[in-house]
Amino acid sequence: MMGPDVSWYIVLSGFLFTTGALGVLLRRSPLIVLLSLEIMLNSANLALIGFARHLGEHDGQIFALAVMAIAASEVVVGLGLIVAMNRSNVELDVDKLTTLRG
């Protein structure tokens, strides 16, 4: 099966990562920041799986599975933090979260 070779996937992964980074940097809502983080992690997964296919080794796919598990844990903790913030009536804006400032 001939198709786009791995460099196309890498370029797409780079653009996806940049989009996610833009979302993390630009958006104020912590929910959207978490969603953008998911995009960044998934673009890294795409690069890992692309290289795994390119080299014919499974190691990249194993790494991508581990990244998926880490992403799931990160979402659990992040959403827990957001719910806790919401419960203590903190405004959901990453610029206004200054409670931990010394």
Added chain:
Amino acid sequence: MGNVLVWAVWLVAAFGCLGSAIAVISFSNPFFAAIALIGNLASLAVLFLLLSAEFLAAAQVLVYAGAVMVMFLFVIAYIGTETDAPFAGGPSWQTIAAVVAAGAILVEIVVAIGLKAGGRLSDGTEVDGLFGGPYEIGRIFLTDHLLAFEITSIVLLVAAVGGVILGSETRRGQTPESRR
């Protein structure tokens, strides 16, 4: 003919991927952003299939669309959909700096990969039909990468405990009266 078909599927999935990613970061309503992320994950699963990573494509759909996105939508429904102006709120130099930083990341990725792997990425390895299937993944995960497997399970356990602690209603030092 098969070549053209693969390219067509790749193009549709790639543009679906990028378009929904841009939609995620530009929707003002978190609910719509989460829905757009589902499209992003689905088209990524198609790309994984094209890279003959069948097991990971299935895991992607199950873990993300099945578990993570449901959790996201639950939390969005719980805290209410507060809309914010997508690209406003901070000082304008922050926006400019963010765009410059993201562009720098893109250039860095392209330069680093182009320098290190340029010219060697075109000749891919031929793989057989078993590549990326659950049999191979499971065998390697439980033999060569057993330590990563165990550490992943510990990380998931810690995250689950942390989620329960963060989400529990009563805290230490809080009397039942002070609970809302």
